[in-house]
Amino acid sequence: MMQNNITSRVIETKLIPWRELKFIQQDDFKEWINNGDKRLLESIKKYQFIDPFKVWHNEGVNYCLDGKHRYKDLELAVQNGLDVPEMLPATFVECSDIKEAAELVLVYSSAYAKITQQGLYDFVQNYNIDFPDVSGLINIPEFDDIEFQGLLNKMDTTTVKEEIIPTSLKEVFIMPPFSVLDSRQGDWQKRKRIWTEIIKSQETREEVELIAKSGQSSAIYELRNKMRDNLGREPDWDEIIAYAKKKGMHVYEGASIFDPVLCELLYRWFCYENGVVLDPFAGGSVRGIIADVLGNTYHGIDIREDQVKANERQALELNLNKVFWHTGDSNQVLDDLNLEPVDFVFSCPPYADLEKYSDDPADLSNMDYEQFKDVYYSIIKKSVAKLKEERFACFVVGDVRDKKGFYYNFVSDTIEAFKQAGMELYNEIILINVAGSLAIRAKRQFNNGRKVGKMHQNVLVFYKGDPKKIKENYPELNLDYDLEELNNQPNIAL
Ligand SMILES: C[S@@+](CC[C@H](N)C(=O)[O-])C[C@H]1O[C@@H](n2cnc3c(N)ncnc32)[C@H](O)[C@@H]1O
Known part of the structure; x- marks a missing residue:
C-alpha cells in the first residue's frame, strides 16, 4: 500500500562476499548495449569499485537488487587475471517478500528522469570532463551519441571563445621581444x-x-571622509571624483x-x-x-x-x-x-x-x-x-x-x-x-x-x-x- 510519509528502507552498508550474491532476474533480463560489458569493465578499471551493490537479505541469502552487470564484470576481471577483493560493499534494503524485491530490481533498472542533451552538455562543460574519454566508459541510453557529439562540437569552449574574440584580434599577435x-x-x-x-x-x-x-590616492579617500562629514551621508564616487577634479586634484x-x-x-x-x-x-x-x-x-x-x-x-x-x-x-x-x-x-x-x-x-x-x-x-x-x-x-x-x-x-x-x-x-x-x-x-x-x-x-x-x-x-x-x-x-x- 502506498504510504503518506517517507521512511528510509536502507538498513546499512557493509562488506559482503560478493561472489555469493544471488539474482532474482533471469540472465537475459538486460542486454549489453554497444559493447557495454567492455565499457563497464574499463570504467571499473579506471574509477575502481565506487557503487555498492543493493542487496535484500532473506534467510541467509543475499539477493542482488542492483549490480548484476557490476557482478558480471568483476567476474570477467577475475578471469582476466585482475586482483578483485573478496569482500565488497553492499547496501542492504528492507523488503517484505520476494515480489517486492523483484519490484525493486525493476525500479533500480529504470530511470525516472531523462538526462537532457543540454543538461549533459552543461554538466560536462562545468566540470571540464573529457567527454570523448568518459563516454566510452559510461552508458546513457537516453541520448543519441552522435547528436550529442554534434552539440559538443558546436558549442565547445573554443567556439564560445571564438565568439568573444572579434576577428580583428584573431591574427596571431606578438610584439617584438625587446626590453x-x-x-x-x-x-x-x-x-x-x-x-x-x-x-x-x-x-x-x-x-x-x-x-x-x-x-584612488589617499588624498581622494581623505576627501571622501570630509565630504561624508559635511554632507552627513555617504557621497557616491561620481560626486567625489567630480569634486576632486574641480579642486584640481589628481584622479x-x-x-x-x-x-x-x-x-x-x-x-x-x-x-x-x-x-x-x-x-x-x-x-x-x-x-x-x-x-x-x-x-x-x-x-x-x-x-x-x-x-x-x-x-x-x-x-x-x-x-x-x-x-x-x-x-x-x-x-x-x-x-x-x-x-x-x-x-x-x-x-x-x-x-x-x-x-x-x-x-x-x-x-x-x-x-x-x-x-x-x-x-x-x-x-x-x-x-x-x-x-x-x-x-x-x-x-x-x-x-x-x-x-x-x-x-x-x-x-x-x-x-x-x-x-x-x-x-x-x-x-x-x-x-x-x-x-x-x-x-x-x-x-x-x-x-x-x-x-x-x-x-x-x-x-x-x-x-x-x-x-x-x-x-x-x-x-x-x-x-x-x-x-x-x-x-x-x-x-x-x-
Ligand atoms: C594594483 S591592484 C591590482 C592591479 C590593477 N588595479 C588591476 O586591476 O589589475 C592590487 C589589488 O590588491 C588587492 N589587495 C590589497 N591587499 C591585499 C591582500 N592582503 N590580499 C589580497 N589582495 C589584496 C587590492 O584590493 C587590489 O585590488
Whole structure:
C-alpha cells in the first residue's frame, strides 16, 4: 500500500562476499548495449569499485537488487587475471517478500528522469570532463551519441571563445621581444580598445563605481571622509571624483584597469595554453578573463569581496568557466587554498600606498612601507611555493615616492622578495605608458622639485629552475613579422 510519509528502507552498508550474491532476474533480463560489458569493465578499471551493490537479505541469502552487470564484470576481471577483493560493499534494503524485491530490481533498472542533451552538455562543460574519454566508459541510453557529439562540437569552449574574440584580434599577435614595450603605439591602442570593449561591455553601473573607487590616492579617500562629514551621508564616487577634479586634484581614471594588451602578451610569452595561473592581487577581471579566453585556468585572490563578485559576474556573462576568484587576504588564503602546483604566477600588486583600495587593515595599500614589505614578501613567498619548477612568474610594478619625495625602491624590493622566495630575475621590460594627465602635472612637479614625470612601469619576469630547460616547456613563437615591422617604429629604443 502506498504510504503518506517517507521512511528510509536502507538498513546499512557493509562488506559482503560478493561472489555469493544471488539474482532474482533471469540472465537475459538486460542486454549489453554497444559493447557495454567492455565499457563497464574499463570504467571499473579506471574509477575502481565506487557503487555498492543493493542487496535484500532473506534467510541467509543475499539477493542482488542492483549490480548484476557490476557482478558480471568483476567476474570477467577475475578471469582476466585482475586482483578483485573478496569482500565488497553492499547496501542492504528492507523488503517484505520476494515480489517486492523483484519490484525493486525493476525500479533500480529504470530511470525516472531523462538526462537532457543540454543538461549533459552543461554538466560536462562545468566540470571540464573529457567527454570523448568518459563516454566510452559510461552508458546513457537516453541520448543519441552522435547528436550529442554534434552539440559538443558546436558549442565547445573554443567556439564560445571564438565568439568573444572579434576577428580583428584573431591574427596571431606578438610584439617584438625587446626590453621596451610602447603602449602608445597605434596597434597597441587599437588592440586595447577591442579588449576593453569585450571586458567593459559586461560592466554594470556598480562595477563602474567600483572601478572609480578601486584605485584612488589617499588624498581622494581623505576627501571622501570630509565630504561624508559635511554632507552627513555617504557621497557616491561620481560626486567625489567630480569634486576632486574641480579642486584640481589628481584622479586616476581607469588607472586600475590592467592593460589587456600587456596581459595578452605576457600570457603568450611566459605561459602556454592550458596553463594554470595564480594571481595573488587580482584586482579587476582583466587578467582572469584574458587567461580563460586564451585557454588557461586562472585563480585570482583579492581582499575586496565586492570586486571579486563583480569579476565573477563578468566571467559568467562571458560564459567563462576556467576562471576562479577567491576572496580574502592572500597571506591567509594562500595557506588555505588547495591548489595543484601552477604554471604561471602573474600579478600587479598594490604599488605600496600609491592607490588605496579599501579600508580593510589587511589591505596592503593601508600599511606603512615597512609593514607592507613584510606582508608583501610573505605573499610572494607563498605564491612562489605554489609554482611548478621550471616556470616563470611575472609582476608588473612601478616605483612610488614616499612623503618626502624619495622613491621607496619598490621595484628592487620586489626583485629581492622573489629572490628570497627562490626565483631569479630573468627579464625586465619597461612598459611605456600613455602620458595622459602627466603632461600637465609634469611641469609643476619638475619646477617644484626637479622630479621627472614617470611614464613607465616595470614588468619583472622571474624564473624558477634551470633556464636551459625553458625550451622544453615553452613553444617557439613566430616573431618574424614583428621584427621586420620594428624598423618602422621610431618609438622603440633599441
Ligand atoms: C594594483 S591592484 C591590482 C592591479 C590593477 N588595479 C588591476 O586591476 O589589475 C592590487 C589589488 O590588491 C588587492 N589587495 C590589497 N591587499 C591585499 C591582500 N592582503 N590580499 C589580497 N589582495 C589584496 C587590492 O584590493 C587590489 O585590488
